[in-house]
Amino acid sequence: MIKGLYTGAAGMLAAQTQSEIIADNVANIRTPGYKREESSNKAFPEMLMMRTSTQNEIPGNTLIGGIGTGVVVDQVTRMNVQGVLQTTDIPTDLAIIAxxxxxxxxxxxxxRYTRNGQLQLNSEGILQTADGYPVLGEEGPIGPLSKDFQVDAQGGITDQGVTIDRLRLVQVPAEGLLREGQSLYASNQPVQEFAGNEVVLQGTLEGSNVNLPSQMVKMITVMRAYEANQKVIQTHDATLEKAVNEIGRIV
Structure with a gap:
């Protein structure tokens, strides 16, 4: 009976984690380049119920069966599907289309690594993120730049007809990405320089790939699972209370 409490509690904890992931996705629906995250669950190993043999039986244990012990969030996966491209005509907005x-x-x-191309020029004309971190080119920080700089599809940067630098673009193994904040990632695996063509669109932003109706449906499903597991715990609690207060009562 106590195992039922563990199963219900494990289900509630898994649902709570899933709801937090969904809420984070919804909160970042307007964050350029944001990639939604999805979780998957796995079952705890089943506990085998054994019956001890009597003296008249062959020595050993007899398998009665298994009992589930609930679920746990197995992993959180970043979905790399391209977000919707939005034309802004702002020179510092760069969409990474690979x-x-x-x-x-x-x-x-x-x-650190990012797909948030909503950039800006600081007071010295250095290209940086909205948080003030310099964007790196092949030669280091990019700039100083005028407001009329241009970026070609390969990431090459020119300003008033003069070649300045080329955006440094890297390919990060999906399994090595470690999220830091809303837009930044670290990696626990080696990264490679990205060698593709037609990678950058200037004056364009990649929106998040979060689909609001889909996230709302998932949230409803998760909340129903949470409530169902909550009722499991309440039922077991009531049964235990009855066992203690009534079954064990001396008549």
């Missing part, structure tokens, strides 16, 4: 490519930025914690 799903596996990332911009490289310089942060106090070292190089």
């Amino acid at each position: 799903e596996e490519a990332f911009l490289v930025v310089d942060t106090p914690n070292g190089e």
